[in-house]
Amino acid sequence: MTTLTLDVRDVTKRFGDGDTAVTAVRGVSLAVEPGEVVLIMGPSGSGKTTLLSMMGALLRPTSGSIHLDGTELSGLSEGRLPDIRLGQFGFIFQDFNLLSALTVLENVALVAELAGVKGKAAREKATALLTNLGLGPRLDFLPEKLSGGEKQRVAIARALINDPTLILADEPTANLDSKIGHEIMRLLRRIAKEQGRSVVIVSHDQRIRDIADRVLWLEDGSFKDEVTMATDPVCGMSVEREAAADAERNGKTYWFCSNGCRTEFLGS
């Protein structure tokens, strides 16, 4: 049996009371496995951000429960939530939300220090992480001197610094051009697969569907559609399993972007 990183069970969020009550999320359930990348899409006002806020322990559900690594978040006191957010979650925001007065290195090291890592060790860990993400030459830069892609990589480093179980990304490509946005998404996917971290992304961006393992469509506060993605073993293209041609070999199922690839695969 696979241990779930995140287990959202029948969660509802209602704002206001009586006639003016608005239900942003209705009876949503979602299970995310370690190393899985889940993309939640949907129109504006569909409840994506509310759901993300609840998954990140920033908002309490009206009903239902959210478990992270077996701990029920909705049952924790307010006082314990900051520690959980600091150690278990990595947040990536659309607007990056880097601290404008701090350098790249300080932005990342600060979050480690908040989690109890001492100053020098925090800076060393942040330096290693940023260097690994290609930001070695930018350590002493202020955020305003960085490009959008660099800012988002700093945000990713900040999200990773405390070795979180789950990374939550809110429209991470919205302020990036197509090429950089895709690069950032591939980076997130690589991190998820190499480090076994789960990633939940909320986005409007159709172009990033191919990096997800699953794509969920949220509308009017509930999931309407679920698409499981697979990679064509011949051309490497990302395909929706439900719509793709498939074939079995040695008891394992493969999905293809076209019959050409399927034929080539079976003939090989």
Place this chain on the structure above:
Amino acid sequence: MSASLLLARRNLARNRARLVVSVGGVALALSLTLALDAIYAGVANQLTSYIDRSGADVWVAQAGVRNLHMVASWLPDSVTDEVRAVDGVAEATPILYSTDTIAAGDERAVAYVIGLPADARMGGPWDVVEGSARVGRGEIIVDRDFARKAGVSLGDPVTVLGGEARIVGLSDGTASLVNSVAFVSFDDFRAMRGGAPVVSFVIAGIEPGASPDGVAAEIERRVSGVTVQSSASFSDGERRLVTDMSADVISIMNIIGFVVALTVVALTVYVATLARRREYGALKALGAPNRFLYRVVLGQAFLSVVVGFAAAVGFTALLAFAVARTGLALELAINAGSVAKIALFGSIIAALAAMLPIRQIASLDPAVVFRRGAAP
């Protein structure tokens, strides 16, 4: 440096204009308070300079008289010998004292006039820069600043106590913002005041090893109709007189300085917090506890005040240095008590200034980070 202090310092330094307003406002307001304290302390120093520099250990005055200024003290002539006879007294000198207007040419100035016996070994001018330190009949020693303003020098006549005396000496350190000290012959003083056999004060030096307070108490026991104080007590009483007279003005200026500094710091810290609302929200979302964010805001307020405090002390010290070189009879005496007072003011200001932004942060919803808007 702690993470909260680093962030506080960087936030503060990030907006130079805001930093200058904040620190400048605090520095100006605290300087106002400190400079006023220093002026009054300087005035007190100047007013007590005669007591402090007279060379006397003990002051004998008419019963009930505890100050030199703004009072009249009259003692019978015989008191001088009675004081000399007390155990522990090494020497005693009678002096006559009055506030008068001295005039030379077109210059008229208030002066504390001291009538000094020709053989006095204490109670005379302590820093004579020109001429004689002793006054005989028909002679006077005046402060050199008065002489400069009046355009007179040694040998020139000065009107004093309704008569005329010739300048034989110029003294230094005997002028204050409001008056100077002039020395005339004891006999002239007595003659000009009708020749009554009285003295104003008897000043006494004590035997080596004797205690001024002990000798003062002994004189009071042995001589009737007198109040006796050590020079230190007499000087302290004089300082209290200045403090009491200036207390209201100082209190008002302290309040004004306090309110100005508090307003400036509170406003700049509040605006700085408002401008970084989204960043504080992001920190909250990332897991920063409220106490960390409070420390950042408090750190900003305290750093503003610390830098402003240092600037205020530096500026006032510079002002005191400059004033001392202008030749004005004004002294700015910065004392540790005043510095401690404005340090306390600063601490209270910082704590109060941080309260509003702290309330703002406490109620900040971390989900603010998911609302769209421009950010760094």
